[in-house]
Amino acid sequence: MDGLMVAPSSRPTRGEELQEWSVDILGFAAREADAEARRAYAEWKRLRTEESEVVYRAAMERADAARAAARKWRRGLTTDAGAYPWVCRAVGV
16 A cells, blocks of 8 residues: 555454555556557557547547546545545545
């Protein structure tokens, strides 16, 4: 749990640690999808073909979906009456 400062009395349970990993995985997927979309955009601008445009648009759709999934997950954490407040602090929500 790099970067987290948890007091010994409030150490997360195993279930809470799994919640944290879920958030990390979703954030990683969103960042990777964004990077893929940026590469596809650069390729589309370079080639200017219909195929490269389709690839770029599909990559953007994946990036949008990944960001939406991460946002939805984080919203669920923050609206759950503070059930996992340490996770919310870790991901910046």
